[in-house]
Amino acid sequence: MTTATAATSAPATGNTRGRDTVGVPRLLRAELRWIFRRPRTLVVLGLLAVIPIVLGLGLTLVDTTASGGGGDGREGGGAGANLLVSAAGNALVLPIAALMLTITLLLPLVAAMASADALAGETAHGTLRGWLLAPVSRGRLLTVKALGVAAVVLASVLLMSLTGIVTGLVINGSGSLFTLSGSTLSFGAALLKVALAAGWVALQLCAVGAIALAISAGTEHPMLVVASVLAGTIVFSILGILDSLSWLHPFLLTESWPAISDVLRDPVPGGDLAEGAVRAFCYIVIGLSIAYARLTTKDG
Template sequence: MSSVETRRQPDGGSGASGGPGLALLGSELSVLFRRVRTWAMLLALAAVPILIAVAVKLSSRDVPPGRGPLFLDRVSQNGLFVAFTALVVCVPLFLPLTVGVVAGDTIAGEANLGTLRYLLIAPAGRVRLLLVKYTGAVAFCCAATLIVAASGALAGVVLFPVGPVTLLSGDTIGVGEAAVRTLLIAAYITVSLLGLSAIGLLVSTFTDVPVGAMAATVVLAVVSQVLDNLPQLDWLHPWLFSHHWLGFADLLRQPMSWNSFGENALLQAGYVAVCGALAYAKFSNKDVLS
């Protein structure tokens, strides 16, 4: 079924679906999560915690404290730490890579397929289309972080003993509360990726070549992290969208602090607002020929 045909089906029932906005959003999510590429990326993300767990399980010696990713030395003692370690491993590269692919494809992908003109002819409008495309990217962010956390928890339960978790503050919590904290960390990382998604949407309005938009978004994610590690640019660090990506350690202390969560959410909201406004300014004046 072609992309145009796939999108026409929801639009045909727009009256029953609550209007063109909901119909367009339903179509976007349906197309996004039926793509082989989307599922391939999600399965690749799910494989990361499994590989970590298997590697630790097959290792003949324990991981020394302080070696490798955060929490890796605790995996063999408590399987719940597989999810924590996998999220730490995926944040710098794997999650930005997959989100960059999805966000960079939002507008440029439609233009490349020749469906962008049709979408704008439908009673949706450019602002609504941008909002729907961004919502689709956010939905992928949620799915990506949740699948890493879920896969890590499952691998940890299967391969290692599970019990009370000792937090970074030295306090101990039960398995149920540890699962809740894992979900909170996944939510924190999802929020962290909102700014990158907005950047990808903005970049996508500048080109009709989705691969270029994807590559530019991923490169910007890497550049931001490199700049964040240069002490000579301390003044710039608080303004970089990746600055708080690994700041979820406060969620693993007792009492739990929400300061880093709030600062991260405020920073990402700023990027969403600025990049969203720039994307609208560019897209509203864009001549769509395909």
Template sequence: MSSPELLKTGAPSADGGGLHLAGTLRLLRNELRTLFRRSRTWAMLGALALIPILLAVALRVAGGTDAGRGPAFLDQITNNGLFVGVAAMTLAIPLFLPLTIAVTAGDSIAGEASHGTLRYLLIAPVGRIRLLWVKYLVAAAFAIAAALTIVVFGTLAGWALFPVGPLTLVSGTEVSVGEGLLRLLAVAAYAMVSLLGLTAIGLFLSTLTTVPVGAMAATAILAVAAQIVGSIPQLSALHPFLFTDRWLDFADLLRSPIVWDSFVDNALIQAAYVVLFFVAAIVRFTRRDVLS
């Protein structure tokens, strides 16, 4: 098959499932290496790490806050530093995490097109659909790194600046420090799952343009708009269908026993958005003429 036909159809240049898999894994490895070698990636992760650090320092200097004031769990930090990561996640999920995901996912396809490298990626034995999968997995990997960054640096900052001991859960039960750390990892996993739907939206928007900033901005605006809709009582009928509806329900992981309903419901919502927008991205990308 000639190169022009290859670029038009996205078909692989050689037969064999082994070659397809090897090409996909090689591309995934290269894309992950590229992502985590970028100064932009580490700048965003560094900015996310500053959220729990600044929060812990501010509370240490100010001497705490009154109960019920500020974001959830904020008033618990001075009693147990493990709550820094949870409180920081409450601050980061509505805005800061979506912004970083918008940058990563929005740049996935549009960035390659703007730099003139998209056509060369399609020559590899992966095809267009596999390329979309790789780009999505790379963006999802950043979501994992972003969520872990907040929880890990929050835990370290809390451990350094406040007393750390057995964790008193929302239900009033006290658990050991070890189990408390596992609960924090569960909170990070919840946040990562929450961002999967937005990642798929950003990937789809990235296939619509060759201007990465446009896809990034549109993704971030949709995240904010969905949360605004979710805060309007008159639109409550739409709330269960918003990808942001369950973003802040990770407190159920800090109960005894753990209430998994929110986690499952959130995962189902995100899965629906992933399927919907990934299919939309396939339809758009496979019909697109790649000239750059």
């Protein structure tokens, strides 16, 4: 049973008050069941869970075969390359390095897919009309859809973090939990840093999902939503490396994404992380506002 079916099965009172009789918890439970029963959702989550494992095994093989080389090759590869070098012998770095590598493309793609299915996909299949005719306000509809996208994002990030932690501990052991600043951490402190990184990445992806929901509310073609988010992420990344457009950089969502590596320092420099969180919150507000404005005018 889809969430639209769950909504339409609720009793209507025949007046305007009947449009708000379906509670958000009931709708959200139906939405989450529908989301996590989709085969493509399970496949995507499974593939994301494998990424830290493959990354850890690959780094172990590279570190083993190149152990006789000097340290000169470790210079000049950007923040991502430096994290990968550190992850080869540090159980703490591996899950955060996996998040940093995938936040540039794969994780935004997951958020876009979830948002595309939430509105454009249901419009294409005709099930969104059931929502709009049911005793559910447009605000509750958008709330449930946004929470569903957030659930997919959170599941993706947590799954990658969990497999990254386990893989890092299996390969490097619990005695290799140290920061990029050189300080050694306890297992609990290391978990706290990974949780901070995962929460920050999830917030960035929720911002991507909010913009994708705004696009999804205005079309019935899910692939258009995915393509738009993918193109936007690439364009933002390109604009972010152009010094001549430095005035535009504070407005780019992707500008603070490399700051995830700051979590691995001791103490954590929170300036870029806080700026990225505020920027993501602004994108969430803008995206959901546009989506709500579109839903309130949908089908009259």
